[in-house]
Amino acid sequence: YPRFRYDQLMHxxxxxxxxxxxxxxxxxxxxxxxxxSIPPQA
Structure with missing residues (x-):
C-alpha cells in the first residue's frame, strides 16, 4: 500500500x-x- 506525501499528491x-x-x-x-449540429441523413 503506497503512501503519498501531501505535496506529492497535489503534484x-x-x-x-x-x-x-x-x-x-x-x-x-x-x-x-x-x-x-450534424444534419440527419434522410
Whole structure:
C-alpha cells in the first residue's frame, strides 16, 4: 500500500488529473453540440 506525501499528491493531481478532467469536461460539453449540429441523413 503506497503512501503519498501531501505535496506529492497535489503534484499528481495538478499534473495528471486536472488536464484529464478538463479534457473529459470539454468532451462532454462538445459532443451533444457536435451531434445536434450534424444534419440527419434522410
Amino acid at each position: 499528481l493531481l495538478w499534473k495528471n488529473f486536472l488536464p484529464l478532467t478538463l479534457a473529459l469536461l470539454m468532451w462532454y460539453v462538445s459532443m451533444p453540440i457536435t451531434i445536434s
